[in-house]
Amino acid sequence: MPVSLPMPQASDLHAIAGVRIGVTEAGIRKANRKDLTVFLLDEGSAVGAVFTQNRYAAAPVQVCRQHLTSKLGIRALVINTGNANAGTGEPGLADAQKTCSALARALNLAHEQVLPFSTGVIMEPLPVDRLIAGLPAAVTSAAQGPMATGERWLDAATGIMTTDTVPKAVSHSFEIGGRTVHATGIAKGAGMIRPNMATMLGFLATDACVAPELMSTLARRLADVSFNRVTVDGDTSTNDCFVVIATGRAGHPTVTDLDSAVGRALLNALAPVAQRLAHAIVRDGEGATKFITVRVEGGRDSAECLLAAYAVAQSPLVKTAFFASDPNLGRILAAVGYAGITDLDVNGIDLHLGDVHVVTRGGRHPDYREEDGQRVMKQAEILVCIGLGRGKAVETVWTCDFSHDYVTINADYRS
Structure with missing residues (x-):
């Protein structure tokens, strides 16, 4: 559905x-x-x-x-x-x-x-x-x-x-x-x-x-x-x-x-x-169970904000974690790291999952608890907000999770 x-x-x-x-x-x-x-x-x-x-x-x-x-x-x-x-x-x-x-x-x-x-x-x-x-x-x-x-x-x-x-x-x-x-x-x-x-x-x-x-x-x-x-x-x-x-x-x-x-x-x-x-x-993405907004703030320009946003939004590891409501949120940091922003200072990275502050200054926020992250991940609509700490540019990308049904739909597409 x-x-x-x-x-x-x-x-x-x-x-x-x-x-x-x-x-x-x-x-x-x-x-x-x-x-x-x-x-x-x-x-x-x-x-x-x-x-x-x-x-x-x-x-x-x-x-x-x-x-x-x-x-x-x-x-x-x-x-x-x-x-x-x-x-x-x-x-x-x-x-x-x-x-x-x-x-x-x-x-x-x-x-x-x-x-x-x-x-x-x-x-x-x-x-x-x-x-x-x-x-x-x-x-x-x-x-x-x-x-x-x-x-x-x-x-x-x-x-x-x-x-x-x-x-x-x-x-x-x-x-x-x-x-x-x-x-x-x-x-x-x-x-x-x-x-x-x-x-x-x-x-x-x-x-x-x-x-x-x-x-x-x-x-x-x-x-x-x-x-x-x-x-x-x-x-x-x-x-x-x-x-x-x-x-x-x-x-x-x-x-x-x-x-x-x-x-x-x-x-x-x-x-x-x-x-x-x-x-x-x-x-209505194939097999989707969650609608995810990925907002990247603090980029030097729109291009690098989009690099980071799409790296997160298209990561199969990130998308399957959202399907499972598994707060394995290091996957988001990894995606930002490989997005292609060559001079990125990871010590400036900030991450919010809904109303939960997950990462500050590139590392786990001292008050973050996994049960809080999981609470947000169980919701049907989720906001991921990533701060790059490099400038004033902001971009938003919308995506969905990957479920078992995505594989089933595409495996049977020509049947």
Whole structure:
């Protein structure tokens, strides 16, 4: 079961003017499950995205990067689950292009106006004929209504799942220039999670008015405070992507500078949506029983704070100790020590576990008792706070524990 992650309700999800969603069953890997989703975007929508830095980037990632350079404007997304179309060479690229062409023909669009996304098993040929055969039903589904309702957003969140145990969807409303603005996002991911962008997919749509040339920067800034601050197992997927859509239907003056007052307001409103989606992925991490916040303070810069945070958050020894509620907290110190901060003075290290002061000046705090550490480790949500004593930089990473079920899920993944 996911950690403190309720099932999203369609009634809590906002429709986004300018976005229509269709979901269907195409039988891409399994029968009788929704596995093909299309997003249809009104003309004038602006799109930005960030992608995996894995050199083995999946075919759809490569095609998306190409199509986002087009001046025609993105008008549709097509997402399949059950097959990643990664590690498939030139045939995989051809299949991704065929998918775009088929949807473009159905919508009377140019090939470059479609972005393809895939998630699932790596190195297996994409059943492109089944995917293309399912597109008419997905398009028909999208046409049934003036915009994407909460039910459609929930269907889409369900339709992109792989080993997820619950769909992940979040909405938020805010004001810009006296106009109400809506944002809704969905994501999938539970394993192979250590986004480095940019197997996780995230899609966030808003009716805000944003200049198209800002969209890639907007996606990057949002990713850097959300999806690029989480890890389940340290594996960067071949298919990671985070897409931000702004349909411009809210009617406020167009945001032309993200560093202006209105630009910062937009970022501050959208960042919690992206963070909640990223947290949902960790809370639903494969086999997770605990949600862990790793906060590193007192670094000289953000980079070394992140080195220490990720060393702790990705350590199998640390994560299994948390699963067992075993206060073997020297494992945290060891991870900080090997994180790669070459001139680290360990005598300046401080460590708190929740409200318990564990380490001071690099050694065990004189008042620390293991039963206090275990009390915190038994909780479902845990804060680990590490002080480096070197400066003023602070960074936070979110992770989960490793349980027996993580091995079971991944051992049986292709069964």
